[in-house]
Amino acid sequence: MEEMISKMKKIAYEDLSTKKVDRVIGFGKGDFIYEANPIFISNLEEVDLLVWDLFCVNNLSKYLINELKNYQKIGIFLKGCDSLGFNQLVKDNKVDPDNVIVYGVPCEGMIDPNKLSKKNLLKDLRYLRRVDEKLIIVTKQGEKELIAKDYEYDKCLKCKHPNPVVYSELLESNTLRNSILTDDFEEVDRIEDMNSEERYEYWSEQFSKCIRCYACRNICPVCSCDKCIFDNLDIGVSGKAKVDSEDQFFHIVRAYHVAGRCVDCGECSRVCPESIAIDKLNRKIIKDITEIYGEYDAGLNPSKSSVLVNYKLEDFDPFETSKGGK
Amino acid sequence: MLLESKENLTIDKEEFKPLIVAFCCNWCSYAGADLAGTSRLNYPANIRIIKVPCSCRVNPNFVLRAFQNGADGVVIAGCHPGDCHYSTGNYFARRRLTLFTSLLNYIGIESERLKVDWISAAEANKFATVMNDVLEKVHKLGPNRKLRDVRWKR
């Protein structure tokens, strides 16, 4: 970690002072040990604020859209999952990759403070370090060794790309974590196994928790429309009423709108204040695409068009019925 | 809370007249409906046809809004793949609707309620068959309560 931080500071300092970039987006330390925030650096003095630890969970790539309006060249620290989002932004023409220098940071999985909190480990947390599969924490009560996997974000447990898929410079060459090669979509299967009443019941309950804060939309690197239909009162789809049908409408439309573009970074579920299983919607679509149209690769290759803006003549046709006579 | 209150559910099955919204492509299915009409084929009267320029014009919002505002079933009908007036529209629609029908099914909407089919301008019989078939299935399922906006008065 310390080594990584000094590498980060070094590269940011170098590139800012040589004017290779005029802005660096990275992580800074928050008020708590378990908190890291996005920071925006233009001055060399601020480079020292950069940190890298087990809580740098935010995907910074979406900030590029706004920051590039004010800065020419931006250096940005991206993890594996973030780099997928970056590629998707490039593919959606929201970010010009020529104006961005990506510092790739391999990631070994981020720790979820809520999971620590559930085990009462958050309070008085003084120090925390990861050694391979172990998590060593020091609290008032003393040192403790935990299994890191038990405290990682759910999204990290399913991580397929711990290493950045695109970068200008890679800050650490060796892979720190084994990626999961086959996705079993176990949580999607579990819902598919229910009957339609149960499924509807399950989702209605999930959706009815929604407070319509739009955090899932705003954090999402592929929800990048200039004006979202839910912010556009004129076209009459943005019902603000807290009724089930409007909640359902929002979530179905949101999920479908990112279909084929969702990079499965899991940020939507992480930021949801009501812990709605948003990613289970996205992952259903990903599962379908994988099964029907082949391997899902959103965010892997910015030059390849996504599933829904493409077609093949021989695509699977679930609708074809026998032709009626004339 | 989640579903419409019980009283609304106990509509007599006999009385139940399903409302089907059909999005029909201007270049084929809509003409097919026309032909079905002029050929005096029987297809149910409680189908509301909405003409769209192409099956790929059907935004998922349309389908959701139809269900919210009283539809018991939705049909999307377009040209046979390969026959699109705009060459490729229905190829895109095919992919989109494949995922969308599957997504709605995942949310818990019975797959019989959302029917996608390809009906050419000459296939008046098919048009009538599909509509009758959807109506029958929806009738069997009963009134749709899912996704329905409780504030909407049908």
Added chain:
Amino acid sequence: MKKITEEKLPELYSHISQNHDLFVPIDQDDSVNFSLWKDGANVNFDVLKTNTSPKKYIFPQCETFFNFKSEGKKLTIERIKSEEKPYVVFGVRPCDAKSFRLLDNVFLSEPMDRLYEEKRNRGIIVSMGCNEPEDTCFCNSFSILPNSIQEGVDVFTLKLGNKIFWEAISENGVELTNKLSDLLDDVTEGDLKEIEIAKSQVNEKVKELPFSNIDPNEINRDLNELFQSKIWDEISKSCIGCGSCTFVCPTCHCYDIQDYDGNKSGERYRCWDSCMYSEFTLMAHGNPRTTQKERFRQRFMHKLVYYPNNFDEYACVGCGRCVGKCPVNMNITKVIRKLGGENQ
């Protein structure tokens, strides 16, 4: 003062819910939220911060206030009859109880908001003191002690071990207490001592909290100077413009009024709105707050300057919900510090 043991609480709940809707913090799907109590509900008083604040009972996220029908040129408006059944919110922490008072300032000042008033008068607030403040708590910065009896609460309770102490404060509180007298026991000398100790202990704990040095009174409240301050550019950068902070906040009171066209008739409802949203101030001719910086500034200026100018109190109670919920960890504590509101 009375007391009841934890084991007897379900009996108390069912007793209260005979005549009232009873709302308590209920643990469901791993998150604790105020919800309607039903037999067998998993009541949780250990988590201090419910996901959203209990303000939803006096100021619901969405409420329809009239139905309308227009036929030809005729328009009829039918006001929605209010519910009659009184309700009890059990377990309102002192910070949240204070927030009710802050909302009162807005809604009950002339011209009075009748929708709010009606709900406010129908409810009985049973407050509960805190013994173990969390790291994200900073109620003390707004002079709210974790076990203080806030103005406007009807009953104050304190949970120590498996005992819940029960003290009626208002007339309504006394009435409720009398109805429950079979279930409540008298307190002993020892109990009172225990409460005293607990209170002084928690007051010490509060001083040790990470945010204990935050003091909004240190902010120089010159409106225009703060408004033009350069720091807004800097601290609003990371804000993604969602409404999480606003919607979990117990003191945010902005709302929108919209019509729903329900075919044969329609309804007008009001619903929570957030000043963080881009279309919040959008008019046909333009928008006075075009960037997130302006919207971000509005939210915090409102809490720390505008509201205090109008009502002599800060529009924040230090509950810390926004601290936990912000997707990018930008919250009011950081803003207060940046504005100079910190004790050394």
Added chain:
Amino acid sequence: MSCGCNDHIDPLIPQIAVVKSIRSDTNDVSTFRVEKPEGGKCFDFKPGQCAMVSVPPIGEAIFSITSSPTETEFMEFSIKRCGKVTEFLHNLEVDTEIGVRGPYGNNFPVNEELIGKDLLFIAGGIGLAPLRSVINYVMDNRKDYGKVDIVYGARTSGDLVHRNEIFANWPAGMNTNVHLTVDREEEGWEGNVGFVPNYVKDLKFDTNKVALVCGPPIMIKYVLLGLEELGFKKDQVYTTLELKMKCGIGKCGRCNIGDKYVCKDGPVFRCDEIQQLPDEY
């Protein structure tokens, strides 16, 4: 009243009113005359106050009442077509029922500071709407006030509203001058050509009077500068502002400029008050 309740204590519930006539002033401005269904004015108000007009299911919008309080039988709104609600209003038929609630906000101090003073009204485009209420009030109580000057401009002569009054009624009033201007030369226009702020400066008013200004934000800004140049002090100038409003009673939280709510503490502000407020309108 026909809304099903006997009193209108709930400030968010509109009362039913009838659009009695719609007069088209220009191609995008119409004046709507509104009465109670059984006849008579919906409520009393003071010059400069606003009312919320509801057209379910489209929504609500706030408009300044353009008729004078001295008018006992009806209220009038001059409304420019620019958004959803206004579009709907413009397409209404006469005798349609709408909802009205109010009055909201403060008013021009016609019975306080303005009494006995010379008055200078400066309006641009649809900005005449709120001032017309004051002007007509002054006309109806003519002896209480001194000399009246009205400067009014619009983009073209076709965009001038309330033509009857600006061309006939007001110029005929005692000790009253109406100065009209249009932005660009046009055939058949014999009055002044030029922007309102410049015209105000050209007219070289003496400063022994109170100015009341309303118009598009950019015009207000330059008029205030122009008045300052002529020697007006900030406390001699009043203007009326508008922002997005939903509740009209200072609670919904969107029309604030600093700690002031336009719907409650405004819409009429004296210029020295505005100067205290942050620049966010």
